[in-house]
Amino acid sequence: MKKILFLALSLTASLSAFAQESAVTPDAVPYAYGMHLDIAKVVNITPATDVCGPTPVQMTYRDSQGETHILAYSVIGNGCTN
Template sequence: MKTLILTLATLAFSGTLFAAQTQTAPIIDSPSAFHRLDIAKVESSTNLQGLCGVQMAQLVYQDHMNREHQLNYDVIGDGCPSDN
């Protein structure tokens, strides 16, 4: 009987360990003119300084439910000396 209880307790404990270690993949957002972003905290963003022409930029943020989002979008750089 003690062995059964010990085995069940070990299984329950190991299940909580595996549940705590699983990482959820970030939610990939597609840019839209009418997409409202729920940004609670910005984790990282692309450095736009000195970009020339159309470039891909990325914003990684957390929403108010602590879910991680990744937004990929195009920007037009203003670092080209020949552009007016």
């Protein structure tokens, strides 16, 4: 009886883990000047690399409808010194 219960719990846990992994991640949209951005909450911003010059970064955010978006844009890297 314990083996059947353990098997059922293991199967349920593995199915729920599989269901969570199947979330589709949106493609990154390149930023264009004048774009209307509906940013309600910033989820993540990738760090800039250690170069002296423009480097690409991505910002993951949620809009006012709760949908997740990824915005790609460039920033000056962290490698510049005076």
